[in-house]
Amino acid sequence: xxxxxARFLLVVAGLAAALAPLWVLESFHLFQxxxxxxxxxxxxxxxxxxxxxxxxxxGHGAFFAIGAYVTSILMAQxxxxxxxxxxxxxxxxxxxxxxxxxxxLRLGGLYLALVTFSLAVAVPQLLKHKxxxxxxxxxxxxxxxxxxxxxxxxxxxxxxxxxxxxxxxLIVSGICFLLAWNLIRGRIGRALMxxxxxxxxxxxxxxxxxxxxxxxFAVSAMITxxxxxxxxxxxxxxxPDSFTFLLSITFFVGMVVGGVASILGSIFGGLFxxxxxxxxxxxxxxxxxxxxxxxxxxxxxxxxxxFAGLVRRLxxxxxxxxxxxxx
Amino acid sequence: xxxxxxxxxxxxxxxxVLFGLDFAVAEGGVTAxxxxxxxxKTTTLRAVSGLIRPEGEVLLSxxxxxxxxxxxxxxxxxxxxxxxxxxxxxxxxxxxxxxxxYTRRDPxxxxxxxxxxxxxxxxxxxxxxxxGTLSGGExxxxxxxxxxxxxxxxxxxxxxxxxxxxxxxxDIFAILRRIRxxxxxxxxxxxQNANLALDLADHAYLxxxxxxxxxxxxxxxxxxxxxxxxxxxx
Amino acid sequence: xxxxxxxxxxxxxxxxxxxSVALAIxxxxxxxxxxxxxxxxxxxxxxxxxxTMIQAGLPYxxxxxxxxxxxxxxxxxxxxLIMRPVQHAPILxxxxxxxxxxxxxxxMTGWVFGYTIQMFPSPFEGGKPMLGGLISSHQLGSVVVTxxxxxxxxxxxxxxxxxxxxxxxxxxxxxxxxxxxxxxVMLALGWGLAAAIGSVAGMMVxxxxxxxxxxxxxxxxxxFAGALLGGIDNPPGAVMGGFLVGVLENLAGAYIVxxxxxxxxxxxxxxxxxxxxxSGLFGRVVFTRV
Numbered sequence: 044x045x046x047x048x049a050r051f052l053l054v055v056a057g058l059a060a061a062l063a064p065l066w067v068l069e070s071f072h073l074f075q076x077x078x079x080x081x082x083x084x085x086x087x088x089x090x091x092x093x094x095x096x097x098x099x100x101x102g103h104g105a106f107f108a109i110g111a112y113v114t115s116i117l118m119a120q121x122x123x124x125x126x127x128x129x130x131x132x133x134x135x136x137x138x139x140x141x142x143x144x145x146x147x148l149r150l151g152g153l154y155l156a157l158v159t160f161s162l163a164v165a166v167p168q169l170l171k172h173k174x175x176x177x178x179x180x181x182x183x184x185x186x187x188x189x190x191x192x193x194x195x196x197x198x199x200x201x202x203x204x205x206x207x208x209x210x211x212x213l214i215v216s217g218i219c220f221l222l223a224w225n226l227i228r229g230r231i232g233r234a235l236m237x238x239x240x241x242x243x244x245x246x247x248x249x250x251x252x253x254x255x256x257x258x259x260f261a262v263s264a265m266i267t268x269x270x271x272x273x274x275x276x277x278x279x280x281x282x283p284d285s286f287t288f289l290l291s292i293t294f295f296v297g298m299v300v301g302g303v304a305s306i307l308g309s310i311f312g313g314l315f316x317x318x319x320x321x322x323x324x325x326x327x328x329x330x331x332x333x334x335x336x337x338x339x340x341x342x343x344x345x346x347x348x349x350f351a352g353l354v355r356r357l358x359x360x361x362x363x364x365x366x367x368x369x370x
Numbered sequence: 371x372x373x374x375x376x377x378x379x380x381x382x383x384x385x386x387v388l389f390g391l392d393f394a395v396a397e398g399g400v401t402a403x404x405x406x407x408x409x410x411k412t413t414t415l416r417a418v419s420g421l422i423r424p425e426g427e428v429l430l431s432x433x434x435x436x437x438x439x440x441x442x443x444x445x446x447x448x449x450x451x452x453x454x455x456x457x458x459x460x461x462x463x464x465x466x467x468x469x470x471x472y473t474r475r476d477p478x479x480x481x482x483x484x485x486x487x488x489x490x491x492x493x494x495x496x497x498x499x500x501x502g503t504l505s506g507g508e509x510x511x512x513x514x515x516x517x518x519x520x521x522x523x524x525x526x527x528x529x530x531x532x533x534x535x536x537x538x539x540x541d542i543f544a545i546l547r548r549i550r551x552x553x554x555x556x557x558x559x560x561x562q563n564a565n566l567a568l569d570l571a572d573h574a575y576l577x578x579x580x581x582x583x584x585x586x587x588x589x590x591x592x593x594x595x596x597x598x599x600x601x602x603x604x
Numbered sequence: 605x606x607x608x609x610x611x612x613x614x615x616x617x618x619x620x621x622x623x624s625v626a627l628a629i630x631x632x633x634x635x636x637x638x639x640x641x642x643x644x645x646x647x648x649x650x651x652x653x654x655x656t657m658i659q660a661g662l663p664y665x666x667x668x669x670x671x672x673x674x675x676x677x678x679x680x681x682x683x684x685l686i687m688r689p690v691q692h693a694p695i696l697x698x699x700x701x702x703x704x705x706x707x708x709x710x711x712m713t714g715w716v717f718g719y720t721i722q723m724f725p726s727p728f729e730g731g732k733p734m735l736g737g738l739i740s741s742h743q744l745g746s747v748v749v750t751x752x753x754x755x756x757x758x759x760x761x762x763x764x765x766x767x768x769x770x771x772x773x774x775x776x777x778x779x780x781x782x783x784x785x786x787x788x789v790m791l792a793l794g795w796g797l798a799a800a801i802g803s804v805a806g807m808m809v810x811x812x813x814x815x816x817x818x819x820x821x822x823x824x825x826x827x828f829a830g831a832l833l834g835g836i837d838n839p840p841g842a843v844m845g846g847f848l849v850g851v852l853e854n855l856a857g858a859y860i861v862x863x864x865x866x867x868x869x870x871x872x873x874x875x876x877x878x879x880x881x882x883s884g885l886f887g888r889v890v891f892t893r894v
Binding site for chain 1: 868
Binding site: 445459465470 | 768769778779786
């Protein structure tokens with residue numbers, strides 16, 4: 044890794060920007076930002092399997108829901124602590140992701156999109172089913188409580204539960220982002236992208252495509268599942284109707300608008316899907332969904348590489364304005 | 371002149387393939403375009419029929435066609451049998467015929483069908499079969515028949531001998547000879563098999579990496595041993 | 605036994621609707637190799653437009669015909685204005701555009717027509733049981749209508765020149781251009797036709813499930829399942845697939861999983877088909893070249 048001073052400053056600035064809201068923002072906006080970070084994490088998960096590996100998933104809401112419910116059930120019914128549920132939720136989502144990844148091996152592009160879309164549509168119905176009601180709380184859902192900040196922390200730094208939640212989300216997401224970043228810039232990341240761009244050639248070169256693709260699904264599901272777990276506690280409530288197909292669509296929109304196959308893009312995407320619907324509502328109280336859809340299509344027409352692509356191009360222009368750039 | 375091409379330039383994206391070609395096809399004449407793989411022969415035909423957009427001048431009976439879209443150029447009377455034959459594999463022989471005559475509104479279509487059946491009896495036998503089930507030779511015949519059903523002024527043929535057994539190729543070229551004699555269609559023939567092409571053609575051009583390096587009456591080129599040895603390999 | 609026949613008949617009735625939407629999906633897939641995720645929303649919008657015409661005093665079948673025309677135009681416009689600009693874009697962009705359309709059209713329907721569930725009239729004297737009590741008059745009527753539509757579409761594609769040209773443009777756009785077919789126009793027509801077919805499905809199903817902006821989502825899923833089951837590149841197969849799914853859904857809902865999980869049946873069918881026989885029961889296998 045380049046240990047250049049510019050990079051270091053960037054990291055410090057990023058940390059400062061991430062922590063500043065703790066003091067700057069009041070409860071509601073801090074909550075919104077918390078959700079934005081969670082959304083970014085969910086989009087990151089989607090990016091791993093769809094952006095970097097080319098397997099189109101329109102059903103990541105399902106993994107989000109599984110993570111949310113695992114955490115909620117363990118906390119509400121079995122009285123586990125929030126932290127203990129996280130690795131558990133991650134593991135279960137990983138396994139489900141792997142299970143989805145196996146039949147996905149046989150499907151390409153649109154077929155996979157279709158299957159995952161169908162999964163997304165079927166999820167609320169599944170969650171409401173009577174057989175699971177004892178655990179899931181059925182249509183009414185489950186209520187949770189955010190963890191209180193521990194004494195040792197509050198003695199040093201006075202935080203309320205909301206701020207503590209934000210900090211938790213930041214740390215967990217940060218860890219996940221770091222892990223993902225490490226994964227992507229290494230050999231595995233290149234292999235993922237190679238299978239996306241030249242699948243038959245990659246296979247001919249001896250890469251274990253099956254392992255890569257199912258692995259990508261597993262990791263992707265894990266990350267989005269963790270985001271779901273975090274969201275359950277942040278919102279302090281889960282119910283089947285929170286996880287309609289619109290959620291899966293939201294993640295997809297975030298990925299595309301933020302920038303496909305981009306860590307930075309995932310962050311942009313999360314911010315976009317949380318804040319733009321509000322903006323859309325302020326433009327037109329009557330039809331925010333229409334505005335939202337139009338913004339999406341405009342992005343796709345004008346900025347197919349998303350925010351991250353735009354940033355990349357701007358940075359390229361700034362760093363060497365006169366030099367010819369390879370296309 | 372049926373087809374006049376001046377300073378034709380074309381390529382694929384950033385890669386330029388043709389660097390200023392000048393050639394022509396006479397009314398009812400056969401012009402051969404020869405050259406090795408990669409010389410740009412297929413690209414030339416695509417540039418004439420509009421599958422790729424060329425620069426330069428392409429005149430069909432004096433009318434500018436460079437820059438028009440493929441469909442319009444086809445409707446002006448240019449029938450292109452492309453590389454790979456371009457047959458509608460999932461459709462039947464009958465449907466391929468009907469598509470060949472799709473743009474025609476004149477009453478002679480039925481008579482033309484009959485003529486094609488006479489020239490290509492095997493296609494009549496396989497009338498309701500899916501085109502993809504035909505043999506290579508039959509598909510080539512179908513492709514030519516389809517092109518002729520357009521009642522074109524100009525027929526572009528991309529390597530009609532490609533991938534076919536020698537006997538079948540003979541049949542195909544016998545048909546091409548018949549086409550030349552019985553209909554007034556002008557033919558621009560791209561072929562790697564220079565011998566066959568020169569036998570059929572009036573005039574020939576030799577293409578090398580996107581440039582015409584030689585041209586002349588086919589009979590002369592055929593007889594000139596030096597040219598044959600160094601450029602055509604036989 | 606009678607209960608079984610009842611479920612079977614109901615399955616065939618709903619199957620006809622799935623078959624129509626499946627056909628619309630397959631038509632667009634054949635022409636563009638893309639799946640129109642917004643097909644359901646477009647059909648719902650068409651159905652609301654039909655309702656508006658009926659409420660304005662037009663007789664049912666006049667409104668029906670009017671809706672067909674309006675839907676056709678809508679579909680063609682969507683292709684021209686939204687699909688055409690991105691036709692060469694990567695697949696993710698395409699999926700994104702379909703999603704965007706789903707959002708726009710779906711929300712626009714709700715905005716213009718409201719979210720309250722509405723009743724939609726049936727032209728078939730609503731409700732009287734026929735065929736010995738097996739099937740309601742509307743269900744029978746809707747089967748007849750959908751079959752009529754499907755047969756007309758079949759005849760159009762196989763017997764007319766324009767239908768042949770549209771098929772040619774879908775199978776082999778390059779060769780179609782070379783015979784003078786305006787492929788771009790064919791594409792727009794195909795979209796228009798698909799939208800019109802979808803609107804028929806919407807108008808047939810609305811009297812049963814009542815009309816609201818989310819009406820078609822579940823139906824879309826069943827239609828996908830039907831199209832995949834029959835073979836997504838095979839229109840007659842997709843139609844049969846639609847009927848099969850209707851029957852399977854009803855039987856499974858009645859005897860196996862209960863009505864709560866009927867959507868899951870669709871999901872299971874989709875997954876099952878794609879895992880076991882991706883080309884569908886009647887489709888062709890496609891090989892990819894390195």
